[in-house]
Amino acid sequence: MRLARLLPLLLSVVVALPTAAFAADKYVPLQQRMTPAEFKAAGLDKLSPDELKNLDNWLGGHGKVVTKMVDESGKPVFYPSGEKAGPVQAHVQGRFNGFNGHGQFTLDNGQVWQQADSTSFACASDDNPKVTIRRSLMGNWMMAVDGCNDTTSVKRIK
Structure with missing residues (x-):
């Protein structure tokens, strides 16, 4: 063990x-x-x-060693599949008007997430709302925004 x-x-x-x-x-x-x-x-x-x-x-x-994980296509991998990543809690930078099926969300921690499905639903508009992004049982990421009753699937792009 x-x-x-x-x-x-x-x-x-x-x-x-x-x-x-x-x-x-x-x-x-x-x-x-x-x-x-x-x-x-x-x-x-x-x-x-x-x-x-x-x-x-x-x-x-004393050279600097940088290890960067990429997938088969060369795109960065932020959370290797075997890693247990905890939930991300941050705030959307700027105005949030809901999910439009292709939205990109820049968070105050520097991460950028993009909606991974085409679901479109309105939420109460808000400036800099708190978001929580959690890994689902199927391994994808789900974003919940304070003041919005639904969640949507997202993928990290930065």
Whole structure:
């Protein structure tokens, strides 16, 4: 049972190590990455050649690793199917007039959701209403808006 819990972590490490090693092999020194004006504005022109070399060596060994999950078509996957994502609670930015079958909803947390079905129904108009988005039993996402008696299926696009 313990091994089953550690397996995803071990797999992540196995996937991340080659990526980190590849990033370290591709390190470009600061003087080549920055314009002379940027280099001077950062105060790096004040470093001795040895200090600059040490900084470049350190940066080369501490590359940034970014893991991005995408589906078969290359589109971002925000919640992998095996992940248990809790409900999203936020507010719609701007005016909400109901569901029109193709609406996009930008939330105050930066997420953007789009209606995934063609259902159209009116709700009481409101500015910045609270929304709750929950995963349904079938695995899709359902959006509920305060002041609206119905929910609709949505998909996250950002």
